[in-house]
Every structure is written in C-alpha cells, then in structure tokens.
Amino acid sequence: MPVIETSTEKKNNRLLWGPESSSPLTDEALHFKRWRRRTWQLHASVLLSHLYAFGLFLGHSWAGYAPLNAVLLYGLWVGIGMAFITWAYASGWSQTRRDPGLFLVHQLLAIIGTLGLLIAAPQVAFQALVMLMVFSADGFLARRRTSFWMTWGCTLIAVAVIICWLGPQMRMTTDTLAGQLLAIGVVFGAVVRCSILVTYFRSMQFRLSASNEKLAIALTQIEELMRNDELTGLANRRGVMERLQQCIETAQRDGSALCVALLDIDYFKHVNDRYGHEGGDQVLRAFGQLLSSQLRAVDCGGRYGGEEFLLLLPGTTLSEAGVLLERIRTHTESLPWSKKIDKDLQVTCTLGATLYRAGEAVETVIARADAAMYRGKVAGRNCVVLD
Ligand SMILES: Nc1nc2c(ncn2[C@@H]2O[C@H](COP(=O)(O)OP(=O)(O)OP(=O)(O)O)[C@@H](O)[C@H]2O)c(=O)[nH]1
Numbered sequence: 335m336p337v338i339e340t341s342t343e344k345k346n347n348r349l350l351w352g353p354e355s356s357s358p359l360t361d362e363a364l365h366f367k368r369w370r371r372r373t374w375q376l377h378a379s380v381l382l383s384h385l386y387a388f389g390l391f392l393g394h395s396w397a398g399y400a401p402l403n404a405v406l407l408y409g410l411w412v413g414i415g416m417a418f419i420t421w422a423y424a425s426g427w428s429q430t431r432r433d434p435g436l437f438l439v440h441q442l443l444a445i446i447g448t449l450g451l452l453i454a455a456p457q458v459a460f461q462a463l464v465m466l467m468v469f470s471a472d473g474f475l476a477r478r479r480t481s482f483w484m485t486w487g488c489t490l491i492a493v494a495v496i497i498c499w500l501g502p503q504m505r506m507t508t509d510t511l512a513g514q515l516l517a518i519g520v521v522f523g524a525v526v527r528c529s530i531l532v533t534y535f536r537s538m539q540f541r542l543s544a545s546n547e548k549l550a551i552a553l554t555q556i557e558e559l560m561r562n563d564e565l566t567g568l569a570n571r572r573g574v575m576e577r578l579q580q581c582i583e584t585a586q587r588d589g590s591a592l593c594v595a596l597l598d599i600d601y602f603k604h605v606n607d608r609y610g611h612e613g614g615d616q617v618l619r620a621f622g623q624l625l626s627s628q629l630r631a632v633d634c635g636g637r638y639g640g641e642e643f644l645l646l647l648p649g650t651t652l653s654e655a656g657v658l659l660e661r662i663r664t665h666t667e668s669l670p671w672s673k674k675i676d677k678d679l680q681v682t683c684t685l686g687a688t689l690y691r692a693g694e695a696v697e698t699v700i701a702r703a704d705a706a707m708y709r710g711k712v713a714g715r716n717c718v719v720l721d
Contacts, residue, residue, distance in 0.1 A: 370423075373423060373435065374423065376472075376475070376534065377419070377420065377423060379527075379530050380416075380440070380469075380472065381416055381420075383468070383469065383523070383527050384412050384416060386523050387465045387469075387523065388405075388408070388409045388412065390461065390465075390516060390519050390520060390523065391405045391408060391409075391451070391458065391461075391462075392405055392409075393512070393516050393519070394455075394457075394458050394461065394507065394513075394516055395455075396512075397507070397510060397512035397513055397516060399455070399457045399458055399507045399513065399516075400451075400454075400455035400457055400458045401454060401455055403454070404450075404451055404454030404455045405451070405455070407450065407451075407454070408447050408448075408450060408451040411443075411446070411447045411450065412443065412444075412447050415439075415443035415447070416443075418439075419436055419439060419440065419443075422436060422439075423436075432478065432480075432481075433476070433478055433480075433481040435475065435476060435477070435481070437472065437473055437475070437476040437481045437482075437485050438481055438484050438485055438488070440469070440472060440485075441469070441470065441472075441473060441484075441485045441488055441489060442488060444466055444469040444470070445466065445488055445489065445492040448462045448463075448465070448466045448492070448496075449492060449495070449496070452496060452500060456500050456503050457503075457505075457507065458507065459496060459500040459503060459504045460504045460505060460506055460507075461507070461516070461517070461520045462496075463493065463496055463497075463504070464520050464521070464524055465520065465523070465524070466489065466492065466493065466496075467489070467493065467524075468523065468524045468527045468528065469527075470485070470486070470489040471527065471528060471531050472531070473485035473486055473489065474531065475531075475534075560572065560573075561573030561576065563622070563636070563637040565615060565618055565619060565622070565637070566618055566619060566621065566622025566623075566625075566637050567619075567622050567623070567626065568622050568625060568626065568635050568636050568637050568643070569634060569635070569636035569637070570636060570637055571636065571637065571638055571639070573636055574634060574635075574636020574637075574638065574644045574646065575636075575696070577634045577636070577646055578594070578634075578644070578646055578696055578700075579696060581634070581646050581648045581690075582690060582696065582699075584648065585648065585690055585692075586692060586693075589692075590648065590649050591648075591649060591650055591651050591652075591689060591690075592646070592647070592648050592649075592650070592689070592690040593645075593646075593647040593650045593651070593652060593654075593655035593687055593688070593689055593690070594644070594645070594646060594647075594687065594688055594689075594690060594699050594700065594703045595644070595645040595647065595655060595659055595685055595686065595687035595688075595703055596638065596642065596643070596644055596645075596685070596686050596687075596700070596703040596704050596706075596707045597625075597642070597643040597644075597645060597659075597662070597683055597684070597685045597686075597707070598641060598642045598643075598683060598684055598685075598707055598711070599617065599618075599621065599641040599681060599682075599683050600681075600682045600683060600684055600711075600715040600716060601715075602614065602617070602640070602641040605617055605679070605681070608676075609675060609676060609679070613675055613676070614641075616675055617671070617675065617679075617681055618637075618641065620669065620671075621643075621666070621681075621683075622635075622637070624662070624665055624666060624669060625643060625645070625662065628658065628661060628662050628665065629645070629647075632648055632649065633645065633646060633647050633648070633650075634646040644700070644703075645659075645687075651689070652687065652688070652689045652720050653720075655687050655689075655720070656687070656718060656720050659685045659687055659718045660718050662683070662685065663682070663683060663685060663716065663717070663718055666681060666682060666683045667680075667681075667682050667716065669681065682715060682716035683716070684707055684710040684711050684715045684716060684717060684718075684719075685707060685710065685717075685718045685719070686703050686704065686705065686706025686707025686708065686709065686710055686718075686719045686720075686721065687703060687706060687718070687719070687720050687721065688702040688703045688706055688720070688721040689721075702721050703721070705721065706719040706720065706721040707719065
C-alpha cells in the first residue's frame with residue numbers, strides 16, 4: 335500500500351510536485367495501481383536503456399576501444415543492480431522507503447558502474463559521460479526534494495571528477511567507421527532516452543489537464559444542482575435567494591425597479607390528502623412549468639418552500655408586475671388539471687407582490703410580499719394583492 339506520511343515527515347521531506355498524498359476522494363487502491371503501472375513502465379524503459387548502453391560498450395570493446403573484461407564487469411554490476419531494483423518494486427519493499435521510486439539507488443548504481451568502467455577503460459570516457467548524463471535525466475522525476483538534490487548532487491560530483499581526472503584523455507572514438515557508428519549510436523540513444531522522458535512528462539501533463547477539465551464540468555454541475563429544485567426545475571431557495579441579492583445590488587446601483595412576488599398554491603394540503611403525495615408533486619411539477627413559460631429570461635422564479643414560490647422581476651414596476659401576476663393566476667386557474675391529474679381537480683393560487691425600496695434588507699422586502707399574499711389568502715384566495 336502507498337506510504338502514508340505523518341505531518342512531520344511531510345515538513346522534513348517536502349515534495350517538488352504532485353499532491354502531498356492521494357486525494358481523500360481518490361480510490362486509494364486505484365491510485366496505487368496507477369502508480370505501480372507507471373513505475374513499471376518507467377522501469378522497463380530504464381532496463382532497455384541500460385541494455386542499449388551495455389550493447390554500445392560491447393561494441394566499443396569489439397572495435398578495440400575498451401577491454402572486454404571491464405565491459406563485462408560493468409554489465410554484471412548494472413545487471414545485479416537492476417535485478418535488485420526489480421525485486422524491490424515487485425516485492426513492495428521500495429514502498430517502505432522514503433524514496434519509493436529508488437531514484438538515488440538508480441543514480442548511485444549508474445555512477446559507480448560508470449566510474450568503474452572508466453578506471454578500466456578511460457578510452458570510452460566521453461561516451462560514458464554522455465550516458466551518465468542521460469541516465470541522470472531520470473532524476474527529474476524524483477518528487478522528494480532530498481531525492482532530487484541528492485541524485486543531481488551525486489551526478490554533478492561524478493561528472494566533475496570524470497572531467498578533471500580524464501578530461502585531457504577524452505576523445506570521440508571516431509577514427510574508424512565502427513567508432514563513428516558507435517558515437518552516432520551514443521548520441522542517438524541519448525536523444526531517444528530524453529524524448530521518452532519528455533513524452534512521459536507530456537502525457538502526465540495531458541492527463542492532468544483532461545482530468546482538470548472533467549473536474550471543472552463536474553463542479554459546474556454540482557453548483558447547478560445546489561441551486562436547482564429537482565421537482566419543479568426552478569431555482570431552489572438557495573438559488574432564488576442568491577439571485578435576489580444580485581437583483582437588489584443591480585437595482586441599488588442603477589436605480590431600476592425590482593418587483594418581488596410570493597405565490598402560494600391554495601389548499602394544497604387538500605390536493606395531497608386527496609391525490610396523495612405523488613399527485614401533489616405532479617401539481618408542483620406542472621406549476622413549475624407554468625411559471626417558467628410565463629417569466630422572461632431576466633426574471634427568476636424559485637421554489638421558496640413546499641408550495642410557495644418566489645418571483646423576482648427586475649426592471650418591472652408594480653403595475654407591470656400586476657399584469658404578469660394576474661396572467662399567472664388565470665393560467666393556473668384555467669390549466670387543464672382535470673386532464674393532467676383528475677377530472678375534479680381545480681388548482682388556484684394566491685399572489686402578493688411588492689416593490690423593492692432602496693436600502694432595505696432582503697428579509698424586509700420578502701416579509702412585505704408575504705404580508706400582501708397573506709392578505710390575499712384572508713380575502714378568499716385565488717387573487718393578486720399588490721403592496
Ligand atoms: N406533494 C408535496 N407536498 C408538499 C411538498 N412540500 C410541502 N407539501 C405539502 O404542502 C402542504 C401545505 O399545506 P398548508 O401550508 O396548510 O397550506 P395549504 O393547504 O396550501 O393552504 P393555504 O396555503 O392556506 O391555501 C402540506 O400538506 C405539505 O405537506 C412537496 O414537495 N410535495
């Protein structure tokens with residue numbers, strides 16, 4: 335399983351990239367499976383690179399630039415090291431280390447192997463130096479600050495030693511055709527290894543931006559759901575209240591009119607009692623559709639409570655609102671409820687509206703609309719009351 339860090343460990347062992355640990359939302363087993371897959375992919379590419387380098391050194395030996403024994407010893411050293419790292423990944427032992435990618439181990443293996451080869455075959459110092467630098471490029475993938483700096487620190491020291499010690503003897507082995515081909519092979523290998531790493535980084539970047547996009551879409555959907563009433567398709571209380579706050583700010587800024595109306599279905603309890611909760615829900619759904627069809631795009635209708643709705647009508651005077659609310663009332667009355675639910679069903683609503691007054695609080699304007707609607711209820715319902 336992935337190593338879980340304590341907070342002190344996190345502080346002492348800061349990461350250079352990526353999250354501190356897997357997100358609590360991420361399935362930990364999935365996260366671990368992905369990590370293992372990528373580690374194995376990278377490890378396979380490292381093994382191939384070592385094989386390639388070994389092949390090139392063998393080629394140099396065949397062309398007479400390095401003693402065969404030295405090359406074979408180098409191959410044995412790297413082979414044992416790679417077998418150990420493969421075991422460490424497969425057994426999960428690497429997971430118990432602070433550097434689960436074993437970047438430093440990789441690097442020390444390559445450095446010691448290269449230095450050993452150079453002592454025995456200084457003729458191939460230049461090629462070995464290039465390959466060492468190429469293998470070091472893997473160090474860029476180290477996440478942990480200490481792994482990163484130790485990997486690079488060791489590499490730079492090794493490179494400095496090679497340059498100071500063998501610099502004067504360094505030469506490109508290009509005096510024969512075989513030497514030329516081998517030198518080209520060294521450069522080719524370096525380019526391929528670097529492009530593999532760059533491709534790896536780019537695919538990580540691509541995956542990251544793709545999941546960021548998915549996340550942004552999911553976030554938008556969640557935000558929409560948070561503000562929507564599933565039953566009626568209108569805004570819910572949170573949504574309509576946020577919108578009211580925005581409408582008030584606009585009205586205060588440009589001095590435009592803002593009408594606020596409360597609407598309540600009459601005797602809704604009877605609908606529920608007679609047709610059941612499902613019948614009541616059907617009425618609410620149809621009512622939501624009716625309101626949506628009557629409001630302009632700039633208006634907002636939201637479900638304020640059970641069978642109570644809040645309507646926001648920006649840029650609308652009280653008398654203009656009166657016309658709209660009367661239309662909603664008559665449409666409610668004349669909607670073919672008998673076809674929709676039951677032949678005996680008759681639905682009406684009572685509406686109360688008021689004009690927002692500059693400087694007043696949200697609660698005040700709603701309370702005034704509520705009082706207007708209440709007066710309509712007392713007066714016998716199925717009417718519009720303007721305050
Ligand atoms: N089906 C359904 N019923 C709901 C929902 N939310 C609230 N109600 C019901 O709506 C009814 C509201 O009843 P009251 O507040 O007494 O109002 P009323 O019967 O409409 O009477 P007046 O408003 O005075 O005309 C209650 O029976 C609630 O259970 C809902 O989402 N679905």
